[in-house]
Amino acid sequence: MEMVALATGIMLGLCGVGAGIALIAGIGPGIGEGQAVAAACEAIGRQPEAKSDVTSTMIMGCAIAETTGIYGLIIGILLIFVAPGIFSGVLRSTVEALKPLL
Amino acid sequence: MGKLDPTVRKETGYIAAWVLALSLLMQGVFLLLGKWEFPVLTGNLIGGITAIGNFLLLALTVVKAAGGPKEKVALRVRSSMTARLLGQAAIAAIAVGVLHTNVLSTLLPLLFPRIGIALRPLIDRKRGKGTKQEHTAEAEGSDLIE
Numbered sequence: 001m002e003m004v005a006l007a008t009g010i011m012l013g014l015c016g017v018g019a020g021i022a023l024i025a026g027i028g029p030g031i032g033e034g035q036a037v038a039a040a041c042e043a044i045g046r047q048p049e050a051k052s053d054v055t056s057t058m059i060m061g062c063a064i065a066e067t068t069g070i071y072g073l074i075i076g077i078l079l080i081f082v083a084p085g086i087f088s089g090v091l092r093s094t095v096e097a098l099k100p101l102l
Numbered sequence: 103m104g105k106l107d108p109t110v111r112k113e114t115g116y117i118a119a120w121v122l123a124l125s126l127l128m129q130g131v132f133l134l135l136g137k138w139e140f141p142v143l144t145g146n147l148i149g150g151i152t153a154i155g156n157f158l159l160l161a162l163t164v165v166k167a168a169g170g171p172k173e174k175v176a177l178r179v180r181s182s183m184t185a186r187l188l189g190q191a192a193i194a195a196i197a198v199g200v201l202h203t204n205v206l207s208t209l210l211p212l213l214f215p216r217i218g219i220a221l222r223p224l225i226d227r228k229r230g231k232g233t234k235q236e237h238t239a240e241a242e243g244s245d246l247i248e
Binding site: 023026029030031033034035037038040041042044052055056058059060062063064066067069070071073074076077078080081082 | 107108109110112113117156157160161164165167168172175176177178179180183184186187190191194195198199205209212213215216219222
């Protein structure tokens with residue numbers, strides 16, 4: 001039983017670490033969006049008459065870039081709320097299957 | 103809504119329409135699979151509103167930042183992105199962990215704006231074709247008149 005408790009603890013800890021690593025994906029899009037908007041500012045400065053088109057493209061581009069961060073967020077949430085239940089079930093069934101052998 | 107930039111209003115309306123359409127589709131799929139429950143609907147509502155709100159805030163930030171000094175733009179957008187991502191994480195965690203909504207129906211709507219943007223070229227191409235056809239029809243008509 002101690003082994004099962006230890007394994008469950010390690011599994012829960014690794015799920016938390018994994019969720020933390022997944023959320024690192026949010027750093028990249030932020031930097032990219034910042035650079036994109038700064039470049040768009042230059043473009044608007046050069047061609048003020050194209051402001052509407054540049055803004056529209058910029059918003060859509062930023063939304064696409066942000067999806068990467070949202071993927072990471074979804075993986076993190078799944079690792080915290082869904083994965084422990086699944087892994088606990090697998091662990092329990094594995095222990096029950098191994099009981100006759102032990 | 104009256105003070106919103108026209109571009110922001112147009113793009114947010116487009117994204118909201120896609121989120122609504124895909125949410126209805128998702129509810130239909132849950133119904134067909136026989137797994138529809140009330141938490142599926144609440145999760146979809148929370149996820150959909152979060153996705154639209156996130157896009158609206160992104161658009162507002164980008165438009166505001168574009169008018170400001172170039173040095174502060176990158177920092178402003180980066181901090182906004184971090185705040186919005188953390189806000190989304192908090193909302194999703196509260197919805198799934200506290201309100202016990204369906205995980206899939208809460209998290210999937212966050213990706214619906216991306217699907218809408220991915221399909222946009224197809225819609226634009228169709229619209230472009232329509233106007234081209236109108237133009238050619240007009241041109242042919244004018245030739246006939248001449």
